[in-house]
Amino acid sequence: xxxxxxxxxxxxxxxxxxxxxxxxxxxxxxxxxxxxxxxxxxxxxxxxxxxxxxxxxxxxxxxxxxxxxxxxxxxxxxxxxxxxxxxxxxxxxxxxxxxxxxxxxxxxxxxxxxxxxxxxxxxxxxxxxxxxxxxxxxxxxxxxxxxxxxxxxxxxxxxxxxxxxxxxxxxxxxxxxxxxxxxxxxxxxxxxxxxxxxxxxxxxxxxxxxxxxxxxxxxxxxxxxxxxxxxxxxxxxxxxxxxxxxxxxxxxxxxxxxxxxxxxxxxxxxxxxxxxxxxxxxxxxxxxxxxxxxxxxxxxxxxxxxxxxxxxxxxxxxxxxxxxxxxxxxxxxxxxxxxxxxxxxxxxxxxxxxxxxxxxxxxxxxxxxxxxxxxxxxxxxxxxxxxxxxxxxxxxxxxxxxxxxxxxxxxxxxxxxxxxxxxxxxxxxxxxxxxxxxxxxxxxxxxxxxxxxxxxxxxxxxxxxxxxxxxxxxxxxxxxxxxxxxxxxxxxxxxxxxxxxxxxxxxxxxxxxxxxxxxxxxxxxxxxxxxxxxxxxxxxxxxxxxxxxxxxxxxxxxxxxxxxxxxxxxxxxxxxxxxxxxxxxxxxxxxxxxxxxxxxxxxxxxxxxxxxxxxxxxxxxxxxxxxxxxxxxxxxxxxxxxxxxxxxxxxxxxxxxxxxxxxxxxxxxxxxxxxxxxxxxxxxxxxxxxxxxxxxxxxxxxxxxxxxxxxxxxxxxxxxxxxxxxxxxxxxxxxxxxxxxxxxxxxxxxxxxxxxxxxxx
DNA sequence: AGCACGCCGACT
DNA sequence: GTCGGCGTGCTC
Ligand SMILES: [Zn+2]
Ligand SMILES: [Zn+2]
Numbered sequence: 001x002x003x004x005x006x007x008x009x010x011x012x013x014x015x016x017x018x019x020x021x022x023x024x025x026x027x028x029x030x031x032x033x034x035x036x037x038x039x040x041x042x043x044x045x046x047x048x049x050x051x052x053x054x055x056x057x058x059x060x061x062x063x064x065x066x067x068x069x070x071x072x073x074x075x076x077x078x079x080x081x082x083x084x085x086x087x088x089x090x091x092x093x094x095x096x097x098x099x100x101x102x103x104x105x106x107x108x109x110x111x112x113x114x115x116x117x118x119x120x121x122x123x124x125x126x127x128x129x130x131x132x133x134x135x136x137x138x139x140x141x142x143x144x145x146x147x148x149x150x151x152x153x154x155x156x157x158x159x160x161x162x163x164x165x166x167x168x169x170x171x172x173x174x175x176x177x178x179x180x181x182x183x184x185x186x187x188x189x190x191x192x193x194x195x196x197x198x199x200x201x202x203x204x205x206x207x208x209x210x211x212x213x214x215x216x217x218x219x220x221x222x223x224x225x226x227x228x229x230x231x232x233x234x235x236x237x238x239x240x241x242x243x244x245x246x247x248x249x250x251x252x253x254x255x256x257x258x259x260x261x262x263x264x265x266x267x268x269x270x271x272x273x274x275x276x277x278x279x280x281x282x283x284x285x286x287x288x289x290x291x292x293x294x295x296x297x298x299x300x301x302x303x304x305x306x307x308x309x310x311x312x313x314x315x316x317x318x319x320x321x322x323x324x325x326x327x328x329x330x331x332x333x334x335x336x337x338x339x340x341x342x343x344x345x346x347x348x349x350x351x352x353x354x355x356x357x358x359x360x361x362x363x364x365x366x367x368x369x370x371x372x373x374x375x376x377x378x379x380x381x382x383x384x385x386x387x388x389x390x391x392x393x394x395x396x397x398x399x400x401x402x403x404x405x406x407x408x409x410x411x412x413x414x415x416x417x418x419x420x421x422x423x424x425x426x427x428x429x430x431x432x433x434x435x436x437x438x439x440x441x442x443x444x445x446x447x448x449x450x451x452x453x454x455x456x457x458x459x460x461x462x463x464x465x466x467x468x469x470x471x472x473x474x475x476x477x478x479x480x481x482x483x484x485x486x487x488x489x490x491x492x493x494x495x496x497x498x499x500x501x502x503x504x505x506x507x508x509x510x511x512x513x514x515x516x517x518x519x520x521x522x523x524x525x526x527x528x529x530x531x532x533x534x535x536x537x538x539x540x541x542x543x544x545x546x547x548x549x550x551x552x553x554x555x556x557x558x559x560x561x562x563x564x565x566x567x568x569x570x571x572x573x574x575x576x577x578x579x580x581x582x583x584x585x586x587x588x589x590x591x592x593x594x595x596x597x598x599x600x601x602x603x604x605x606x607x608x609x610x611x612x613x614x615x616x617x618x619x620x621x622x623x624x625x626x627x628x629x630x631x632x633x634x635x636x637x638x639x640x641x642x643x644x645x646x647x648x649x650x651x652x653x654x655x656x657x658x659x660x661x662x663x664x665x666x667x668x669x670x671x672x673x674x675x676x677x678x679x680x681x682x683x684x685x686x687x688x689x690x691x692x693x694x695x696x697x698x699x700x701x702x703x704x705x706x707x708x709x710x711x712x713x714x715x716x717x718x719x720x721x722x723x724x725x726x727x728x729x730x731x732x733x734x735x736x737x738x739x740x741x742x743x744x745x746x747x748x749x750x751x752x753x754x755x756x757x758x759x760x761x
Numbered sequence: 762a763g764c765a766c767g768c769c770g771a772c773t
Numbered sequence: 774g775t776c777g778g779c780g781t782g783c784t785c
Contacts, residue, residue, distance in 0.1 A: 022785060051763090066785095744781075
């Protein structure tokens with residue numbers, strides 16, 4: 001074995017499920033490198049790959065390779081001085097890739113911000129500054145003669161006597177060679193800047209003493225906890241430094257956030273960092289303000305609103321340990337932390353934690369695995385935990401910490417009233433008793449909240465003369481009628497078209513809306529309650545920046561108002577003046593072909609009910625349905641989410657559904673339905689050859705056309721695999737994926753694999 | 762996935 | 774004659 005044979009194992013931005021071996025760069029002597037134990041693992045490299053150049057990441061060093069010598073290419077350049085990801089982080093990411101049967105490249109590189117993935121150099125933590133010398137300070141324009149550029153640099157540096165880093169100079173259009181010229185003339189020099197309080201040199205990944213440990217943790221004093229909160233905080237902090245999952249079960253207003261804050265306080269006091277994952281719309285200015293007000297430490301945010309620069313800065317602050325609290329949405333689960341101390345997943349049941357395209361990971365599931373590998377406690381907070389999480393409690397893998405509603409001591413929470421609308425006259429979905437109830441609460445000067453879980457004006461546009469309905473030309477779906485702006489919009493593929501003036505089939509002009517979305521609900525309520533302000537909250541009405549905040553502020557002003565919106569309205573916000581909360585239509589959750597529909601509806605209804613009468617005023621909750629006798633709906637209203645969830649869990653256990661079994665969903669799509677069907681059939685046949693399928697350990701359902709077969713002009717077919725034992729299922733997937741990758745026919749259709757699917761669409 | 766090569770139809 | 778369609782092969 002010769003040292004020259006050492007290869008670097010590099011992952012690249014390609015969906016291929018493998019890494020690639022490269023020789024050490026020609027500029028680097030592997031022998032010296034290895035003797036000095038210079039770590040290459042975790043650094044970015046530029047390599048030639050096929051006919052292109054890519055940025056990859058070194059995930060391993062080996063003295064063995066299966067690749068014939070002549071095919072090995074050297075790495076073109078190593079881009080980093082120090083590793084960007086620790087070995088532990090890399091090991092976890094590679095585990096994630098295996099779990100989801102994804103390419104290691106796509107998975108590992110998702111832990112890097114875009115700019116780093118593109119190969120941008122990462123500035124050292126304290127870059128040297130260019131500073132004028134005394135001679136430079138005294139220099140005049142005349143003295144510089146024809147060197148205009150150099151003179152302009154002198155002028156710039158004069159503004160900052162402390163000097164400027166190269167990155168700033170570059171932004172002003174100066175390159176290093178101009179600086180060098182000044183240096184040669186003795187007009188400027190490079191100086192190291194050492195911020196006070198910090199030592200010299202780059203921080204060492206392994207032996208880092210947190211500089212912030214001596215700084216104060218708190219900026220304001222914590223609130224006094226009630227007994228259950230105290231118990232919850234004590235439970236978690238007594239397990240710092242070990243893997244300890246806990247569910248924090250409590251409605252909005254039960255004081256979950258204060259529990260998070262006080263756990264984090266202890267974590268920070270130990271010199272460790274906290275990672276907080278929140279749903280897509282949960283990152284409100286109020287939440288962030290609460291964290292920033294409490295702690296005298298840096299809080300960084302990672303959400304979709306950041307640009308590449310901001311994202312890189314936040315990522316660095318987290319990974320270098322400068323930020324003590326990292327709050328982010330789904331993808332923040334991949335943020336490297338220098339000194340992880342606790343992970344918190346707020347509203348853990350929220351659907352936005354599951355990525356629904358490409359690399360279909362679930363951030364809550366990954367957070368659990370990460371907490372286990374990092375040996376830190378993890379808190380999953382929710383008023384309506386997912387059945388998966390409740391099953392973990394049942395198995396004894398997860399501690400249940402219950403926070404009772406603090407308001408419950410002074411008033412009993414309202415029992416939701418099921419309002420049967422069979423045979424009742426409806427005005428755009430609203431029954432007379434519901435409208436009367438609204439009137440009652442508005443007359444008392446209160447606010448009313450109405451959830452209508454459908455965007456737009458109407459879900460269907462129909463011709464009154466001939467019955468024609470507007471369908472999407474790319475999908476098997478009806479186009480949704482929108483008023484502002486007026487047009488037809490397909491919610492499945494995004495296709496838009498102008499509103500027809502006349503029916504394209506018969507030419508008549510009488511086009512009717514069928515059913516109602518929030519836009520029409522707003523219109524109907526405005527006609528019925530002309531003197532009451534109506535505030536609509538849905539994806540369309542809060543599209544602009546700050547629109548949501550303006551509307552929330554309007555609601556908090558407290559005047560009587562009707563709030564109408566989609567489930568967005570039910571999430572996370574606290575409206576003290578609301579005393580009536582209503583759900584216009586609970587039926588689509590009841591008899592859906594999706595087995596998870598009931599769980600989701602129960603979560604929505606519970607959230608909505610939690611909005612009514614939070615403070616001093618007695619609340620009322622009304623749910624319109626055509627099935628007021630439905631046993632599960634009644635169980636939810638009478639006994640609450642937890643009891644219904646137990647019932648749903650029993651049903652899941654009996655039918656061998658998750659969380660009592662494990663699933664993987666294969667999808668194929670192609671312009672021709674036969675191509676997708678044929679591919680999935682070939683896969684099903686291949687699976688049937690495997691003993692685990694033949695003997696029934698893994699059950700295959702399909703291939704079947706997807707619930708909406710034609711979407712975006714392509715036909716979708718799916719094949720579901722299910723097993724009681726996860727390892728059995730995953731072993732099967734591990735043999736089928738490479739088989740399918742090599743199958744020539746697989747190129748005639750696009751295919752993907754969804755491990756632990758949630759939407760079976 | 763990208764990106765090449767290569768082999769056939771229908772256009773300047 | 775070539776421009777361009779997409780089938781097939783390969784990427785250390
Ligand atoms: Zn018509
Ligand atoms: Zn469509």
